[in-house]
Amino acid sequence: MVEQSDRAPLLDWEEVPPPEPAPAVPSPDADGDRRPPDSPVTGAGGPPPVTAVTDEQDPDETDRTGPGLSGWEEKDQIVAVFVVTFDTRSGNMVEWCLPHDVNLDGVEFKSMASGSHRIANDFIYFRKGSYFGLACFANMPVESELERGARMKSVGILSPSYTLLYRYMHFLENQVRYQLRCPGHYSPLAAFYEDKKAVLPPAGNGLVTSCPTSALSSMVNRCMHPEMKITHPAGCMSQFIRFFGEQILVLWKFALLRKRILIFSPPPVGVVCYRVYCCCCLANISIPGIGGLVPELRPFFYINVADITALETELSYVACTTEKIFEEKKELYDVYVDNQNVRTHRDSLQSLLKINSADREKYRKLSEQRQLLLYSQEVDGDSTSNEEDLCILFFMEQNNRIFQTLGEVEASADPTLTAEHVRAMGLDPQGDRGFLVDLLEVYGIDVMLVIDNPCCP
Template sequence: MMVEQSDRAPLLDWEEEVGRAEQNTAIPAPHSGGFLSTEQSDRCPKDKNDANNGWSSSPGGVGSVTAVKGRGRSTCPGPDGDAYASGTDEEGDCAFPGLSIRTRALPGWEEKDQIVSVFVVTFDTRSGNIVEWCLPQDINLEGVEFKSMASGSHRIANDFIYFRKGSFFGLACFANMPVESELERGARMKSVGILSPSYTLLYRYMHFLENQVKHQLQCPGQYSPLEAFYEDKKAVLPSGGNGMVTVCPTSTMVNRCMHPEMKITHPAGCMSQFIRFFGEQIMVLWKFALLRKRILIFSPPPVGVVCYRVYCCCCLANVSIPGIGSSVQEFRPFFYINVADITALETESSYVACTTEKIFEEKKDLYDVYIDNQNVKTHRDSLQPLLRINNADREKYRKLSEQRQLLLYSQEVDGDCTSSEEDLFILFFMEQNNRIFQTLLEVAASSDPTLTPEHVRAMGLDPQADRGFLVDLLEVYGIDVMLVIDNPCCPKCCYGDLM
């Protein structure tokens, strides 16, 4: 399988699924020069339901949300290249069986809209990034002006950014418009964003935020659509609490290793692009993800596509066996970070994040694994062996590539639209993880808790090359087994009592 060298494109080639009324006014996709027209409009819409505002509170509008129920099937290209539903869920996104923590796995529970804040950030030539407007006015948004406008964004026309702010997650859309103004030094830059306790549903407001940042650039100071949006979607915070909003069941009901589906607007999805970008190195990232390492991805702007890679890294560690991972640090995405997040990162033992700031490479105490484009490296001697791709890794990647080719063949020849590349890739790693942990649990519960080379091979690992990985895995997850090393030349090292 060829590895794509470009750090940009295909993932940004997307079309948001919106109502027909919205499609007629939809802005061009970023790859064709950005969604922002450089010509200012003479018309500044004031009605919150104006199509140019990208949001409507009426049923079927961009702002309306329906609960996801049942298990659907993926979409596939129609005869004209458009996606048509083939058993999709009510959102129209692809359902990954066994991966979602939403209502298809938990009947009677649905994730609701929980917008805790909406804000506008602008670049001021004298003060730098500032929050120019927000609702509610008393919410603490310290630092959000840097999270929602990535360092280096002045060099690009537009971007979108996922980030984490305390216990909340955010999505912001950024745009840069040339203006004939000496005061603004020839450019007006703004971001419009929202905060929520979960990143699962943030994608639903991408189209609205894109239209609103365009609106704010063309008609600064007109906030009525944002005010109406917040009033319609605002969360109800528990009184006397700590500001947390409960939007999902307790961890006893949901496997903490599972991650919700993240809507990817590009028809090919993000996981397939992610794997094609890294090639065989995906197996290296998979091991670091399972070991709950601190993974930091560097990339210059635009950062939206890199936020998707953060999410995909988390998906590599999915396990559906109950109880696995309950005793380890939760593997959650931080998405975009900057120097203002250094203090928060110092206390984190496990995370995946991305940044546009090169200075992070020098702060080696903040991360275990550093990724620059397709270069994966670690400064920790104990992790160096995991960077080497062994024969078992190549075999797994070969099987994954074969399965993908078979899937594409069945879609082309048989018209099979019951599964997608996203299903294939995510389920491949989850089944691989399940096989490893199921074997380890069975051995640990047996009368002879000895992990033999045969066990290791059955898990799809190399008894020698993956020994260090297995040792770390057993320690991280607290599994008590004895590992037999397949190395007859060293009798004294045949057994390693782990845990």
């Protein structure tokens, strides 16, 4: 058992014995190296931190936190901490871990992406069974024939929730650099684990895989940590949209239909893990009761060949990989994304790849809203809103609009979906007909679609 002092826990974790101290943890405002290229830094004038709701709080206080936040409290729940190294004779291997009896099978490959030997550093989000992981990788040149001129390690953690992993990015970065310089000194990692280890309920697994949908809108509006905008996937929505352009509407439809989406990219894979998270955000719905019977769109983050068996049983997911072999395994995915190229091998989904007039109008509106926001920030000094929130809420409101209209039609005396209804949902009656047919089937909505599919001459 590692003794803990009365000092702040973070100082204990990062206290590094001689010869070299670990770098001090920078403040959120000073962090620039963990955000994707061209991403904006959120200033200190951002929204207030999340206020957890407990049973002891006054009911009025609970109401002010927003709907759905009652009972949603992110606590430190680290179930494992580990060090992975690359051995020139044995390959990737777990060098050290706590607790010692934790099952880390496969983590040695998840925390070092295939092809990482070509880059200096990276960070990787991944899934391990019911847990989520974050690992920071670093590659340091050394004058050693045994190590073939390079020492490569990753330091990572496992948690029941991926939404709190971002908190420990700096610590993991510092520790992997320290492990490269001073291999075998694990006391800061042990202190970290003792301070943050999870105490899971004995009954059930007590796992939290994502923030409840009903809480998302309130959290987006008022409860994001400023540092989350830099280090957490939620801070990359605007870059995600800029990267894909109008193709974002194609990904939106596939995400809403709960398709299996696989994103390929060579290392570094950290920013691509952000794209996985953002793709899941496209399918957010805040209307109660919608989507209860459809598969959850689950982020797998980084995957490799060791995950093939697990993917064979998944009905809906978003993942990324650096291994080109997955492109040939078409039974594992519905949609394949290579750079900005979105494609599908399924004939029934080919029509969804086409950008129609309604898609262009939605993208125009989104771009216009973003420009207006940036203008208000620059001219009026508006610090109450940000681009990330705008993008997430844009798609949530679009999804709510669709399902609210469908629900009203289904509950009416004449449950017939007309072209006027489709236009009211912001969709193209002709171009989105196939999308609507699939949507009604996936979500089990009992309405009659009377829009004719135009015949080809």
